[in-house]
Amino acid sequence: MLIKCTIDGVGQLLNVSADKPLSKILQEKIEDFPTNSACHGAMCGNCAVLLNGECVLSCLVPAYRLNNAVILTIEGFRRTRPCHDIERAYTETGIRPCEQCYASKTLMIEGVLNRMDINNTRNNVLDKALIAREMGMNSCRCLEMRQIETVIRVALKNRRNRIAKK
């Protein structure tokens, strides 16, 4: 089937079988897409991407769901301002994922931020169930949940400040 989508800001017209996993498509299209994403849904988390702003495991997403989708791998996400909100939070807190899971945890944190009400500055309560669910897609235990919550809290502050300055 023919699929029209955007990968890391570049429009693509793909001719692929309907059930081909997005992870396989990305391995063919993106030079740096992790080749250690091979557990196929067992939650290594290495294949995480943003699909229309939601963090997903690309090995579980069949091609037929991709028409008109906006897909960001860590390579594309790194070039965006939202990524800088998270990067600054890593620097400000001194808390950073290990090299192995940096890409997937960063995209999962963005997935959490995208589900939060950024505009409601009175609501600073973190949804711990949401965070546990999103971050649970990655099996690396380099950070404790309270450290991840700290990063999310600071990244949220950075994002709100940036948007308020616009």
Ligand code: FES
């Ligand atoms: S390849 Fe491991 S979760 Fe997708």
